[in-house]
Amino acid sequence: MYIKSVIAGAIASLGVAAAALAADVKVGFVYVGPVGDYGWTYEHDQGRLAVEEHFGDRVETVYQELVPEGADSERVMTQMALQGADLIFTTSFGYMEPTINVAKKFPDVKFEHATGYMRADNVSTYSARFYEGRAIQGHIAGKMTKTNKVGYIGSFPIPEVVRGINSAFIHARKVNPDVEFNIVWIYTWFDPAKEADAATALIEQGCDVVLQHTDSTAPQAAAEKAGGVITFGQASDMAMFKPMPRVSSIIDDWAPYYIARTQAVLDGTWTSTDTWDGIGPGMVGIGEITSAVPADVKAEALAMKDAIASGDYHPFTGPINKQDGSVWLAAGETADDGTLLGMNFYVEGIKGDVPQ
Amino acid sequence: MDFSSINPALLIASLMVSATPILLAAIGEAVVEKSGVLNLGVEGMMIVGAVVGFIVAVNTDTPLLGFVCAAIISGIFSIIFGILTQYLKSNQVATGLGLTLVGLGLSALLGRPYEGMKSPTLKALEIPFFSDIPVLGKMLFSHDLMIYFSIFLVTLVWWFLKYTHAGMVLRAVGENHDAAHALGYKVVLVRMLAIMFGGATSGLGGAYISLARVPQWTEGMTAGAGWIALAIVVFASWRPWRVLFGAYIFGGVTVLQLNLQAAGASIPVEYLSMSPYLITIVVLVIISSRGNQGAPASLGRPFHASS
Numbered sequence: 085m086y087i088k089s090v091i092a093g094a095i096a097s098l099g100v101a102a103a104a105l106a107a108d109v110k111v112g113f114v115y116v117g118p119v120g121d122y123g124w125t126y127e128h129d130q131g132r133l134a135v136e137e138h139f140g141d142r143v144e145t146v147y148q149e150l151v152p153e154g155a156d157s158e159r160v161m162t163q164m165a166l167q168g169a170d171l172i173f174t175t176s177f178g179y180m181e182p183t184i185n186v187a188k189k190f191p192d193v194k195f196e197h198a199t200g201y202m203r204a205d206n207v208s209t210y211s212a213r214f215y216e217g218r219a220i221q222g223h224i225a226g227k228m229t230k231t232n233k234v235g236y237i238g239s240f241p242i243p244e245v246v247r248g249i250n251s252a253f254i255h256a257r258k259v260n261p262d263v264e265f266n267i268v269w270i271y272t273w274f275d276p277a278k279e280a281d282a283a284t285a286l287i288e289q290g291c292d293v294v295l296q297h298t299d300s301t302a303p304q305a306a307a308e309k310a311g312g313v314i315t316f317g318q319a320s321d322m323a324m325f326k327p328m329p330r331v332s333s334i335i336d337d338w339a340p341y342y343i344a345r346t347q348a349v350l351d352g353t354w355t356s357t358d359t360w361d362g363i364g365p366g367m368v369g370i371g372e373i374t375s376a377v378p379a380d381v382k383a384e385a386l387a388m389k390d391a392i393a394s395g396d397y398h399p400f401t402g403p404i405n406k407q408d409g410s411v412w413l414a415a416g417e418t419a420d421d422g423t424l425l426g427m428n429f430y431v432e433g434i435k436g437d438v439p440q
Numbered sequence: 441m442d443f444s445s446i447n448p449a450l451l452i453a454s455l456m457v458s459a460t461p462i463l464l465a466a467i468g469e470a471v472v473e474k475s476g477v478l479n480l481g482v483e484g485m486m487i488v489g490a491v492v493g494f495i496v497a498v499n500t501d502t503p504l505l506g507f508v509c510a511a512i513i514s515g516i517f518s519i520i521f522g523i524l525t526q527y528l529k530s531n532q533v534a535t536g537l538g539l540t541l542v543g544l545g546l547s548a549l550l551g552r553p554y555e556g557m558k559s560p561t562l563k564a565l566e567i568p569f570f571s572d573i574p575v576l577g578k579m580l581f582s583h584d585l586m587i588y589f590s591i592f593l594v595t596l597v598w599w600f601l602k603y604t605h606a607g608m609v610l611r612a613v614g615e616n617h618d619a620a621h622a623l624g625y626k627v628v629l630v631r632m633l634a635i636m637f638g639g640a641t642s643g644l645g646g647a648y649i650s651l652a653r654v655p656q657w658t659e660g661m662t663a664g665a666g667w668i669a670l671a672i673v674v675f676a677s678w679r680p681w682r683v684l685f686g687a688y689i690f691g692g693v694t695v696l697q698l699n700l701q702a703a704g705a706s707i708p709v710e711y712l713s714m715s716p717y718l719i720t721i722v723v724l725v726i727i728s729s730r731g732n733q734g735a736p737a738s739l740g741r742p743f744h745a746s747s
Contacts, residue, residue, distance in 0.1 A: 118548065118659035120555045150660055235702065241709075268701040269709045275663040278694075280654045281458055285698035288450045301556070305656045309561065324556045439709040 107144035109349050111135060111342075112169035114160055115149040116176035116299070117274035123299035124273065124319040124336070125149065128175045128198075131338030138343045142350065153178025161186040165193045171349045173342065174198065176273065177242055183207060194354050196345060199244050201425055203356055210341060213362030214244070215251035215424070216392045217334035217370055218295075219399035220385050221316045224332060224373070225293040226256030226263050227381045228314060235286030237279060237296040237303055238269045241439040243427045245297045250431045251399045252295055255388075257433055265434055266291055276302035287313055294329075304330055314376065321371040332385070333371030341367065360421065363393045400424065405432035446699050449579040452692075456583060457653055459691025460590050461486070461645040461662075465669035466676070466683045467594050468641030474601060474678055475634035476614035476738035480536025481521050482642050483666025484543020489514040489643025490650035491547040494559055494657040503562045507586065507647050514643025515636045517543065522635040526628045529742050540666070548659045561655045562586060586648055591684070593641065598680035610634060614736035617743040627743050642666070675724035677734040682727060690720040 113132050117125035132145050146169065151160050157179050164172055165186065171194045174183045180200035187195045187207045195207045203209055225234050234256060238245050249267060256263045266289055268282045275298075283294050283303035287310045296303045296318045304322055307313040307329035315325065317333025341359065348354040361367035370389050373382045391397035402413030407430040413419060428438055465482050472479050489510035497506030521539045524530040562584035565571075570581035601607040612620045613630045621627050649665065650657050668690065676682035697712040705712070728734075 120548065120552060120659040122556050122658070266702045266704065268698055269713065270698070271713045272663075274660070276654050276656070276658045276661040277458075277461070277649055277663060277665065281454070281695060282698050282702075284454055285695060285702050288447065288454065289699065289702040291702075300658050300661070301656060302654045302658065302661075305558070305654050308558075309655065324558070435704050436706075437708075 108142045109139075109171065109346060110144045110146065110167075110169045111346055111349075112161075112164035112167075112172040113145065113147040114151050114157060114164070114172065114174045114176075114179060115147060116151060116153060116178070118149050119147070121274060121299045122301050122320055122322060122324075125175070125299060127320045127336045128173070128338055131342040132173075134339035135342045135346050139346060139350075143346055151179075153182075155182065158182040158186055161195075162189070165190040169193060171196065171346060171354075177240070177244065194349055203358060205356055208345070208355075208357045208359070210357075210359040211244070212336055212367040213360060214334055214336075214368060215247045215399055216362040217368050218248040218251040219255045219392065220370055220388055221295060221332065221334070222252035222255030223259055223388060224316075224377060224381060224385055225252065225295065225314075226258065226260035227384075228331075228377065229256075229260065229263060229293045231290045231292045232260065232262045232264060233289065233291045233293075234263060234265050235283070235289070235291030235294040236265055236267045237282045237286070237294065237298055238267055239273050239298050240271060241269060241428075243425060246430070246438055247424055247427045248297055249434070250427065253434055254404065254431055255399070267434075267436060269439060270298065272298070274299045276300045279303050280306040283307055283315075284310070301325065317371050323371070326372070327374035328376045330371075330374070331376045332373045335369035335371050337367055337369050363389060364395060406430070407432055407434060446703055449575045451695060451699060452579045453583070454695045455688060455692040456587050457691075458695050459687045460587050461648045461653060461665055462669045462672060462690060463590050463684060463687035464586075464593070464645035464648060465642040465666055466672045466687055467590075467597055467680060468638035468645075469669055470673045470676070470678050470680060470683050471597055471601075471610070472634045472638035473673060473739055474614045474736055475610050475631045476617055476736050476741065476743070477525065477631050477635060478532045478536065478740040479518070479521055479539070479635060479638055480533060480670065481518065481539025481543065481666075482638075482669050483662055483664065484540035485514045485518055485639050485642035486543075486646035486649070486662045486666045486669075487547040487660070488517050488543045489646030490662060491551040491554070491646075491657060492643065493647025494650040495550065495554055497559045497651055498554060498557055501560050503560050503651050504585070506559075506651055507644055510643040510647035511640040512643075514646070515640035518635050518639025518642075519632070521639075522632045525742070526631055526635075529744065532740050532742070544660060551657050551659060554657045555659070557657065559651055559655050559657070562652050584652060586644070586652060590644075594680050594684045601680065611736070614738055617738045617741070621743070621745060627745075631743075642669075645669070672720070672724070674735075675721055675728065677724075677728040678736065679734060682724065685727075686720055686724050689723055690716050693719050 115125040119129040151157050173196045175198045177199045183197045199211045279298045279302040283306035294315050304315050304325040307315045314331045315329040321333045398418040400419035402417040403415045404413040406412045492513040493506035493510035496509040497503045524535045525532050564582050567581045571577045617627045672686040676686045693716040
């Protein structure tokens with residue numbers, strides 16, 4: 085692993101050094117995967133391209149892909165800041181502390197960290213309410229599973245991922261009291277071979293629905309190979325796996341946010357903020373529900389989407405108990421953002437423990 | 441906890457799929473290192489093989505041709521390393537790392553139009569009679585050609601190194617290149633051939649990921665498999681059968697821990713996740729703790745005929 089980080093660092097310095105010439109504002113992006121993962125990083129890069137398109141010559145963007153989380157990312161960010169970036173988006177949870185550390189050293193540079201919770205005067209956070217999309221996936225999964233076993237590939241046991249599992253599970257159980265979730269943690273965001281292995285293991289265990297919270301399309305390919313299994317596009321549409329196995333998707337749309345934040349830097353109105361938008365404002369999109377899903381299930385899913393978008397329905401609405409049976413939300417009560425952001429427990433009915 | 445849902449036959453079948461890319465890369469690297477060359481570019485050669493194999497398979501609709509081209513192109517790619525280290529005497533460690541960087545970049549470039557495409561996959565061989573044996577048939581006799589080829593390759597390498605004159609020359613070059621040179625053996629030529637062989641098998645390993653294990657092309661998809669292969673060669677003390685054993689243990693524990701998680705084992709996930717690395721190292725270290733470690737004496741040392 086050490087050698088790998090050395091290499092990544094070397095790539096990093098090469099890539100950043102390639103940036104050149106003056107624009108009004110220079111925006112840097114730090115990516116955890118490759119821009120061609122067709123998942124998480126791909127969508128962030130689409131956001132970056134939208135910024136370039138929108139501002140033309142006034143804004144220059146630079147990016148660095150495959151940056152390992154942790155200390156190594158600090159060097160990449162430092163390098164970007166030294167190269168004159170005015171605004172830096174760091175797009176993975178594991179960049180949280182490195183972002184704060186580097187931001188301290190460059191008080192004039194603005195930082196934006198995705199999916200984290202640590203802020204400073206020059207560090208904003210932003211994330212999307214993926215759990216809203218997970219509710220819809222859970223509904224479809226619960227309706228469509230025949231084996232009553234739903235597989236879930238988790239990356240790291242952080243609140244964002246646990247929240248997605250809970251949201252999907254609650255809505256799957258609501259329509260199918262017999263459904264069970266089998267959860268596998270693979271401790272990586274991006275490793276196609278491992279993601280495929282995890283999907284295969286789940287399918288061999290009898291799961292006929294596989295949800296993923298990792299960045300590549302490998303689980304989709306594994307499900308397609310196995311046949312008779314449905315999946316959902318994660319972070320990006322993953323449309324090439326339509327109509328089966330991919331029956332719908334959660335699409336992250338970062339472009340409007342990136343454009344707005346870049347505009348704020350141009351105007352000098354940038355302040356440290358905390359943004360957490362969902363289906364309503366359009367930061368979370370639901371990809372086409374394919375013909376593999378029965379029409380009535382599709383209609384229910386779309387109705388739920390509308391209800392969430394309009395604010396009529398919150399995916400975490402009581403009564404919901406925690407895994408140990410204690411009451412978390414009373415009937416009609418909805419979860420507050422603070423609890424959701426720090427969620428480190430499973431809801432009642434999920435087997436296994438959240439790795440601590 | 442209910443482990444009855446883990447089907448041993450399926451588990452062993454998945455284990456072989458999971459281990460084969462690493463095995464292919466490692467067996468080639470074992471030969472390279474036996475000849476006294478340390479090529480850290482395995483990851484780069486694998487990913488080049490992965491992308492070339494994928495491109496050829498998609499365009500010709502023939503996965504086997506994809507594998508052949510992956511081996512050839514990765515073999516040619518490794519010649520860059522060979523020329524730099526053997527003729528221009530560059531530092532092997534740095535050049536190998538450079539090869540990895542070039543491979544990652546080059547494959548990303550070549551593969552861009554192929555992202556998101558589907559490849560034809562290798563069909564499992566139906567071996568008459570054997571495939572129909574209950575359990576065993578599913579476990580061992582319903583794989584694709586490359587899995588059998590990888591085992592055949594291990595046998596071949598073992599036989600070559602142990603029983604052939606050419607194999608002895610290769611080992612002599614790796615142990616003491618000056619003595620081998622004094623005896624009239626062409627040190628540089630032997631090493632170049634070994635490097636190309638290592639490149640070709642790494643390419644096959646990479647292509648196995650993009651054509652069979654995943655199967656699709658994604659940038660950076662080898663995700664460190666080359667480094668695991670390098671580690672397995674060392675822990676297997678450069679012996680072909682131990683390389684096979686190490687790769688299967690690693691692949692096996694990887695698949696087993698995922699299955700244990702999926703089956704809801706009450707072992708903390710953190711331990712399960714680290715287990716492939718830990719168990720592989722411990723087992724191979726225990727096996728290798730007796731007797732000769734087998735590190736080629738000239739490993740990584742530059743050779744110049746005048747010295």
